[in-house]
Amino acid sequence: SQKIEQNSEALNIQEGKTATLTCNYTNYSPAYLQWYRQDPGRGPVFLLLIRENEKEKRKERLKVTFDTTLKQSLFHITASQPADSATYLCALYQGGKLIFGQGTELSVKP
Amino acid sequence: SQTIHQWPATLVQPVGSPLSLECTVEGTSNPNLYWYRQAAGRGLQLLFYSVGIGQISSEVPQNLSASRPQDRQFILSSKKLLLSDSGFYLCACIRSQGDYGYTFGSGTRLTVV
Numbered sequence: 001s002q003k004i005e006q007n008s009e010a011l012n013i014q015e016g017k018t019a020t021l022t023c024n025y026t027n028y029s030p031a032y033l034q035w036y037r038q039d040p041g042r043g044p045v046f047l048l049l050i051r052e053n054e055k056e057k058r059k060e061r062l063k064v065t066f067d068t069t070l071k072q073s074l075f076h077i078t079a080s081q082p083a084d085s086a087t088y089l090c091a092l093y094q095g096g097k098l099i100f101g102q103g104t105e106l107s108v109k110p
Numbered sequence: 111s112q113t114i115h116q117w118p119a120t121l122v123q124p125v126g127s128p129l130s131l132e133c134t135v136e137g138t139s140n141p142n143l144y145w146y147r148q149a150a151g152r153g154l155q156l157l158f159y160s161v162g163i164g165q166i167s168s169e170v171p172q173n174l175s176a177s178r179p180q181d182r183q184f185i186l187s188s189k190k191l192l193l194s195d196s197g198f199y200l201c202a203c204i205r206s207q208g209d210y211g212y213t214f215g216s217g218t219r220l221t222v223v
Binding site: 004032034036041042043044045046049089091093097098099100101102103 | 114144146151152153154156159169198200202205209210211212213214215216217219
C-alpha cells in the first residue's frame with residue numbers, strides 16, 4: 001500500500017525566509033495530492049490540491065510542486081511569518097480514502 | 111461551506127468505561143463521513159468511514175465501533191476503553207467546494223486513565 005513520508009524533524013526558520021517542506025510517496029503516483037495545516041489541538045485545515053498534470057500551483061504566499069518522476073511534492077511558504085508556525089500535512093487518496101503523512105512542524109522565529 | 115461539530119472537546123475516561131463521541135455536519139447533505147485518530151506526534155489514522163445512513167466501513171481492527179443513525183450524524187463508540195484508545199479523534203467530510211479536500215471538526219482529545 002501507499003506510504004507517505006514527511007520529514008519528522010521540525011523545521012526552524014527565520015521570519016522572511018522561504019520554508020520548504022517535503023512529501024514523498026512510495027508507490028503509484030496519485031491523481032492529486034493535498035496539503036493541510038494543523039495548529040496544536042485543532043483539526044487540519046485544507047490548503048491546496050495539486051493534480052498530477054500540474055507541475056506547480058500557487059495560492060498567495062504558498063507554492064506547491066508535484067514531481068511524479070521523483071514521487072515527491074514540495075510545499076513552499078515565501079516571506080514566512082511567525083503566524084505560519086504550525087504542522088503541515090500532505091495527503092493523497094488511496095482506495096477512495098484520504099491517507100496522511102505524519103506532518104512536519106514548522107517554526108518561524110521573529 | 112460545511113461545518114463539522116464535535117463534542118466533547120476533551121474527555122478523560124477510566125479504563126473499561128464506555129465511550130460515545132458525536133459528530134454532526136452542517137451545510138451539506140448526504141456527505142461521506144470519516145473518523146480519524148491522531149496519536150501524539152503522529153499522522154492521522156483512518157478508523158471508519160460512511161457513505162450513507164447505516165453504512166459503516168472499518169479500516170483497522172480495534173476496540174471501537176461507529177454508527178450513522180442520521181444523514182449528518184456520525185458516532186464513535188466503545189463498550190470498554192483501553193489505554194491504547196487515548197488520542198485525538200477527528201471527524202471529517204469531503205468539502206463541497208469540489209476540490210476533493212476534507213473539512214475537519216475541531217476534534218476530541220481522549221485520555222484513558
